[in-house]
Every structure is written in C-alpha cells, then in structure tokens.
Amino acid sequence: MTRHNQSMITEFVLLGFSNLGDLQVLLFFIFLLVYLTTLMANATIMTVIRLDRTLHTPMYFFLFVLSCSETCYTLVIVPKMLTNLLSTSQTISFSGCATQLYFFVGLACTNCFLIAVMGYDRYVAICNPLNYTLAVSRATCVQLVLASSCCGFLISVVVNVLVFTVPFCASNQINHFFCDISPVIKLGCTDTNLKEMAIFFLSILVLLVPFVLIFISYVFIVSTILKIASAEGQRKAFATCASHLTVVIVHYGCASFIYLRPTSLYCSNKDRLVAVTYTVITPLLNPLVYTLRNKEVKTALSKVLSRYSSAKTV
Numbered sequence: 001m002t003r004h005n006q007s008m009i010t011e012f013v014l015l016g017f018s019n020l021g022d023l024q025v026l027l028f029f030i031f032l033l034v035y036l037t038t039l040m041a042n043a044t045i046m047t048v049i050r051l052d053r054t055l056h057t058p059m060y061f062f063l064f065v066l067s068c069s070e071t072c073y074t075l076v077i078v079p080k081m082l083t084n085l086l087s088t089s090q091t092i093s094f095s096g097c098a099t100q101l102y103f104f105v106g107l108a109c110t111n112c113f114l115i116a117v118m119g120y121d122r123y124v125a126i127c128n129p130l131n132y133t134l135a136v137s138r139a140t141c142v143q144l145v146l147a148s149s150c151c152g153f154l155i156s157v158v159v160n161v162l163v164f165t166v167p168f169c170a171s172n173q174i175n176h177f178f179c180d181i182s183p184v185i186k187l188g189c190t191d192t193n194l195k196e197m198a199i200f201f202l203s204i205l206v207l208l209v210p211f212v213l214i215f216i217s218y219v220f221i222v223s224t225i226l227k228i229a230s231a232e233g234q235r236k237a238f239a240t241c242a243s244h245l246t247v248v249i250v251h252y253g254c255a256s257f258i259y260l261r262p263t264s265l266y267c268s269n270k271d272r273l274v275a276v277t278y279t280v281i282t283p284l285l286n287p288l289v290y291t292l293r294n295k296e297v298k299t300a301l302s303k304v305l306s307r308y309s310s311a312k313t314v
C-alpha cells in the first residue's frame with residue numbers, strides 16, 4: 001500500500017508565499033530587482049577579475065569561482081520562485097523537485113568549502129607569506145576548487161537518496177518556496193529519524209567543520225597581524241580579511257540556523273524568512289562586500305570602466 005501511494009505522487013505543490021495574497025505581486029518585483037542586481041553584480045566582479053591582470057592571484061581566483069557558483073545557485077531557486085509568485089499553479093514535478101534539491105545542496109556545499117578554502121588562502125598569505133606562491137600555486141588552486149565541487153555534489157547525492165527514498169503517502173504540499181530538505185522530508189509517512197540524523201551529521205561536516213577551521217586560521221592570522229610593527233601594515237592586513245569574515249559570518253550563520261537543528265524544530269514562517277536571506281540576499285551580498293570594502297577591486301573596476309569608456313569614444 002505504501003509503495004502504491006508513493007508512486008501516485010508525481011508532483012509537489014510549493015505553497016511558498018501563497019498565504020500573502022496580493023502581496024505576492026510586490027514580492028515578485030522586489031525579488032526580481034534583487035535577482036537582476038545579483039546577476040549583474042556577480043557578472044561585473046567576474047569580468048573585472050578576468051580583465052585586470054593585477055587580480056590574477058589565488059584570492060581573486062577563488063572569488064571568481066565563488067561568484068560563478070553563487071550565480072548558478074540563484075538560478076536553481078529564484079526563477080522558479082518568481083514564476084510561482086505570479087502563477088496560480090505552483091507545482092513542481094517529482095523529478096524537478098529532486099533535481100532542484102540536488103543542485104541546491106551541491107552548490108551550497110561547494111560554496112561552504114570554497115569559503116573555507118579562501119580562509120586557508122588568507123592564512124597562508126598572512127602567516128606564511130614567503131611560501132605563499134608555492135603553497136597556493138595555480139595547480140593547487142584548481143585542485144582545491146575541484147575538491148570542493150566534488151565533495152559538495154557527492155554529499156548532495158547522499159542527501160537526495162536519503163530524502164527521496166522516503167515514501168510520500170500523506171501530502172504533496174511543501175510548505176516552502178523551493179524543495180528544501182526539511183520541508184520535503186517532513187512529508188514522509190514513515191519514521192525518518194535515522195535519515196534526519198544522517199543529514200544532521202552531514203550538515204555538521206559541511207558547516208561546523210569548515211567554520212571551526214576558519215576560526216582556528218583567524219586565531220593565527222590575528223596573532224600574526226598584531227606582531228606587525230606598523231599600524232598601517234596592521235590596517236592593510238585586517239582590510240584583506242574583513243570582506244572574507246563578513247561573508248563567513250552571514251553565510252555560515254544563516255545556514256547553521258536552518259540545518260544544525262532537528263527537523264522537528266522547523267518553523268515554516270521564520271525559516272522561510274531566513275531562507276530568503278541565504279538564497280536571495282547572500283548571493284548579492286558577496287560581490288557587494290568584496291567590491292565596496294576592497295580597494296584593489298574598486299581600483300580594477302575603475303580601470304576597466306575607463307578603458308571601456310575610452311574605447312567607446314574612439
């Protein structure tokens with residue numbers, strides 16, 4: 001009977017913001033504006049890094065990859081969310097839901113590992129500058145990015161298997177605006193405690209372990225910076241880490257609030273608001289933080305714009 005009922009569910013209904021009525025139209029335009037700004041901001045920072053040779057360093061290579069990954073991450077979630085805000089039919093097929101969850105988790109995990117790798121880059125640059133070129137060579141950078149992606153999508157495969165092998169025989173209504181882990185697995189009609197525990201341990205691996213490593217690296221970084229004799233040298237060293245630290249706090253903070261707790265504590269309204277932060281706002285925050293707080297990026301952006309305007313006048 002369970003198998004029969006499970007096979008009957010061919011699609012899910014994403015309830016999303018349907019309880020807000022006419023406010024959905026306003027949300028559509030707000031999210032659309034933020035989404036287009038995110039795409040433009042990430043495209044700008046990737047273009048600047050690509051065109052300006054002074055930014056061809058490991059730090060900006062990782063930032064380029066992170067911006068590319070964040071762009072793909074928003075493509076997985078936001079277009080479907082925008083469509084549903086204006087649509088009366090807010091359905092997603094079973095395979096579409098599984099695909100969305102796969103790429104969402106894969107890219108989210110990849111981003112977590114990339115941010116940790118960027119922390120390692122700052123650690124070597126400040127604490128061991130003489131060996132920086134050797135320790136963070138181009139080959140090493142590529143290997144770290146590939147390792148981050150492979151680990152991220154391998155974890156996503158495991159999560160997808162754990163979530164979508166649950167028999168869905170109760171309801172097909174997902175109380176969220178996309179196929180996230182907790183809202184989907186809550187629809188199962190069997191005991192999911194073991195699967196939830198496995199997902200929780202994976203969350204610790206993805207969120208807590210990299211965060212602890214970043215924290216330890218920054219303990220050494222701060223210790224090294226405080227030993228710098230000149231105040232100007234200290235200011236420059238802290239400035240190179242400020243952008244990364246801001247991204248770490250926002251990214252790991254929001255994700256930890258959602259995924260480092262039992263599914264039974266899931267609160268649809270509060271969690272939906274936090275989910276908007278890490279799926280819509282955070283991908284915009286990353287390029288803005290690195291552009292507004294980073295003198296090298298601002299200088300490179302000015303050079304690229306002046307070159308473009310000069311070429312246009314000629």
